[in-house]
Amino acid sequence: MVGFTLSALPALFLSLSVAASPVRLAKRDPMPSFVLANAPVSYLYSKEQWWPADVAVHLTHVTPEVNFSAVAPSVTFQNISSLGSDVCLTSKDDVSKSPAWLNSAVGKPDANGLSTAPTTIVLVNKPGGILDAFFFYFYSYDHGGKVLDIEFGDHVGDWEHSMVRFVNGAPSAIYLSAHSGGSAYTFNAMQKTNGRPTTYIGVGTHANYAKSGKHCHDLPADLLCDQTDSGTLWDLAANYRAFWFDNSTQTFSIAGGAGVGAANLEAEGTGWLSYAGRWGDEQYPVLEHGQYCLEIGSLVNECLYTTGPTGPIAKNLGRNAVCQKEASCTVSTSL
């Protein structure tokens, strides 16, 4: 179980009131208070080294490339949406030399759970009184797992999310992204930290889980596993940039911000959320930057470095089911 003092999370003393009537909000409306009151409280692993990062800082360290050739010298919040889906935001530094910005502890949450890296919150109104609140976690580096003690699956840029579904203002379910899939639970099933859902983040890969401990995935015979524990608490409601997403027009608008995330919200705009390219380097050819790949029939096909991920726009924000992949979505009623 989770236990920490109330004083560690001042944000929790904010209103916990839940709207009694159905909620239909205009695009520019501020975020309803029930969203933050039910925002996840997430634990990074005790031996984590690849901490949350601010998207604004990430952009200063990358060059937009297509097929390993630069298409512009740099990129900003204001012009990233002009880039195509074939673009890979590529580290200016040799990733194999562990550049400081990819290994920075600047985003490590402090004793109050406050990270200097803002969460990206995306709110989507849907039919039936539904409001989906996506909490996006961003890291500049994903350190993949080890298979038989060999490192695989590293990439620059890492977008993960948890999504809390509200019905008429009351939390009903949660989705936790992990690797190519994820898991869904009723809100009631979740462990709570002062009423908020508690989640655990796998070391390096940053996959999200509802329970502490070891989580094996993707390969048979427990060859590849994530480790989680109640290491460093991250309060996702303490520092954020929040937006509305209109599914019918596929456009974003500003809902508000807090902390670092509030500082330049208007100037940053919303165009960056529509960028459909990759947030990290394209997968290197074998031998380049120490790249190696292992292929064992159809069982194993892994490389040390893989292509960076797509961003929020590609995470099925308009989903009807709770899960990102809607075809096979089980909402578990227990952990």
Ligand SMILES: *[C@@H]1O[C@H](CO)[C@@H](O)[C@H](O)[C@H]1NC(C)=O
């Ligand atoms: C990138 O390289 C691939 C394979 O060599 C080629 O098919 C594609 O046209 C190239 N794209 C661009 C934009 O140069």
Ligand SMILES: *[C@@H]1O[C@H](CO)[C@@H](O)[C@H](O)[C@H]1NC(C)=O
């Ligand atoms: C974005 O703006 C910066 C600064 O004005 C400029 O140097 C860069 O080339 C622009 N990038 C793109 C992709 O338009």
Ligand SMILES: *[C@@H]1O[C@H](CO)[C@@H](O)[C@H](O)[C@H]1NC(C)=O
């Ligand atoms: C969002 O838009 C997509 C594409 O038009 C549509 O398939 C989906 O059903 C919409 N979602 C909701 C919740 O209306």
